[in-house]
Amino acid sequence: xxxGSFGPxxxxxxxxxxxxxxxxxxxxxxxxxVSLRWYLLVLALPVTTFALAYGTHLVLGGAxxxxxxxxxxxxLPGVFLVTLLVGGGNEEPGWxxxxxxxxxxxxxxxxxxxxxxxxxxLWHFPAxxxxxxxQNTVPLLAWMIGVFLNTIVLTWLFNHTQSIIIxxxxxxFFNVVGIWPATAMxxxxxxxxxxxxxxxxxxxxIALLLATRATLGFxxxxxxxxxxxxxxxxx
Numbered sequence: 001x002x003x004g005s006f007g008p009x010x011x012x013x014x015x016x017x018x019x020x021x022x023x024x025x026x027x028x029x030x031x032x033x034v035s036l037r038w039y040l041l042v043l044a045l046p047v048t049t050f051a052l053a054y055g056t057h058l059v060l061g062g063a064x065x066x067x068x069x070x071x072x073x074x075x076l077p078g079v080f081l082v083t084l085l086v087g088g089g090n091e092e093p094g095w096x097x098x099x100x101x102x103x104x105x106x107x108x109x110x111x112x113x114x115x116x117x118x119x120x121x122l123w124h125f126p127a128x129x130x131x132x133x134x135q136n137t138v139p140l141l142a143w144m145i146g147v148f149l150n151t152i153v154l155t156w157l158f159n160h161t162q163s164i165i166i167x168x169x170x171x172x173f174f175n176v177v178g179i180w181p182a183t184a185m186x187x188x189x190x191x192x193x194x195x196x197x198x199x200x201x202x203x204x205x206i207a208l209l210l211a212t213r214a215t216l217g218f219x220x221x222x223x224x225x226x227x228x229x230x231x232x233x234x235x
Contacts, residue, residue, distance in 0.1 A: 008094020031163040042170045046177040053197035070184025088175045089168035096158040096167040109218035117151035137182040142198045149205045159217035
């Protein structure tokens with residue numbers, strides 16, 4: 001599972017090298033100097049989503065977290081670091097750092113994003129065959145909807161920052177915040193909480209699409225391949 005999780009990253013490295021796109025890809029890979037508001041959004045959006053979902057869960061009569069059962073909060077920084085490096089964040093150089101650019105340029109921001117969401121979801125399905133995978137704690141349909149919602153948000157974040165670091169941080173942090181409640185409550189209660197979170201997140205994504213007119217911050221430009229060839233010719 002861990003080795004396989006590096007597939008998109010390795011694919012992006014190989015293709016970027018083979019097609020002469022390495023310099024542009026590397027710039028995105030190490031771009032951390034972006035506006036502070038994007039780092040704040042990386043933290044605020046997952047926390048706000050699940051905090052509102054938990055409040056709604058309680059109002060509807062759901063069981064509260066069992067603090068004695070859940071993973072200690074002091075362990076979460078370590079869990080986040082592992083998730084960033086080998087549990088989700090390591091996929092982002094492939095998905096957002098390379099594939100998104102090509103898909104948006106060819107199909108437009110929304111259609112390109114939905115195509116990437118379908119590929120992302122399909123790529124994850126083998127994890128459901130592993131009983132130890134954290135994905136087995138999540139209702140399959142809710143998880144699939146969540147993948148497409150997260151793909152849209154990640155497109156928006158990446159289009160505004162062109163930073164793989166931002167995408168990786170968001171991916172990892174959302175995974176940790178979304179799965180932690182499963183360690184602190186019965187799985188049937190967690191499934192209900194997760195569905196509520198997906199519905200609330202969906203409302204945010206709809207508002208985002210309306211606010212951006214489905215452009216998600218995309219500015220029309222040729223694919224990364226074409227831009228790299230242009231730069232090479234000019235040089």
